[in-house]
Amino acid sequence: MCQQCYQSTHSPWPRRGFLLAMGAAIASPAMAQVDVGQASRLRGLVPADKIEQAGVMQYSQLMEKARAQNALAPEGHPQLQRLRAIASKLVAQSGKWNDRAKDWRWEVNLIGSQQINAFCMPGGKIAFFTGILSQLKLTDDEVAMVMGHEIAHALREHARARIAKSQGTGTILSIGAQLLGLGQVGDLAANVGTKLITLKFSRNDEIDADLVGLELAARAGFDPNASIALWEKMGKAKGGKGSPAFLSTHPTGPDRIERLRENVPRVKGLYQQAVGKR
Numbered sequence: 001m002c003q004q005c006y007q008s009t010h011s012p013w014p015r016r017g018f019l020l021a022m023g024a025a026i027a028s029p030a031m032a033q034v035d036v037g038q039a040s041r042l043r044g045l046v047p048a049d050k051i052e053q054a055g056v057m058q059y060s061q062l063m064e065k066a067r068a069q070n071a072l073a074p075e076g077h078p079q080l081q082r083l084r085a086i087a088s089k090l091v092a093q094s095g096k097w098n099d100r101a102k103d104w105r106w107e108v109n110l111i112g113s114q115q116i117n118a119f120c121m122p123g124g125k126i127a128f129f130t131g132i133l134s135q136l137k138l139t140d141d142e143v144a145m146v147m148g149h150e151i152a153h154a155l156r157e158h159a160r161a162r163i164a165k166s167q168g169t170g171t172i173l174s175i176g177a178q179l180l181g182l183g184q185v186g187d188l189a190a191n192v193g194t195k196l197i198t199l200k201f202s203r204n205d206e207i208d209a210d211l212v213g214l215e216l217a218a219r220a221g222f223d224p225n226a227s228i229a230l231w232e233k234m235g236k237a238k239g240g241k242g243s244p245a246f247l248s249t250h251p252t253g254p255d256r257i258e259r260l261r262e263n264v265p266r267v268k269g270l271y272q273q274a275v276g277k278r
Helices: 003-009 018-026 036-043 048-068 078-091 099-103 130-134 140-155 158-168 203-219 226-238 254-277
Strands: 107-111 118-121 125-129 176-178 184-187 196-198
Touching (some): 048 118, 048 158, 078 107, 125 130, 125 140, 140 158, 140 203, 140 226, 158 203
Antiparallel strands (some): 118 125
């Protein structure tokens, strides 16, 4: 598909179909929080390879649906190439937090939608919506902060612990596919009539992803100050027409920004070292 065709057919996104289904998932109620102290034990209940396989499967299904609606950016799209260039730098640093990441088949795609959203599934499957780039007018450093945060959720296996928690409480759920940032889990045990249960990361998960994502981006050569600018933009967008979908699972606020402000100096040296190497 040519770039002009993509741009003309994807702004705005169709009112029905894929976007409507995704929006409904985003707005669904969240489950109870998981205490961070239980994370290691809970992850042991769910094999890492199984949840990664489920993430890959769910990601593939979403991309196929987007492609069927002419909503998947073509390979030559400049914004897609930009996202992949940023991702390549972040992925190069990911092994410091998860040894399995070096074997993930990382993938980055861009979906035409006015939604302000992005996610990374288990197994390194990343997607951005055009709305988060265009409406927030993100710089490369700010994109890296969004992407680093989402990648951090995958590296720290927050979804794995959340799904294990669901199993432990007797919820009808087998090894599921977790849409990080979107909060939807699929019951892959059933061939028909998949039951969806929404998840929302705990406050501790969000703090962990913020700080790991901040260091990940700094090590990759992206200015850590952009994390503050990003969340300030998110806060302003929240006051506009409709709240960004991203904020349904990543609520902003002064505490979040202040915590990042306190931690930026701690990774400044890593950023300067990375920039110096380049």
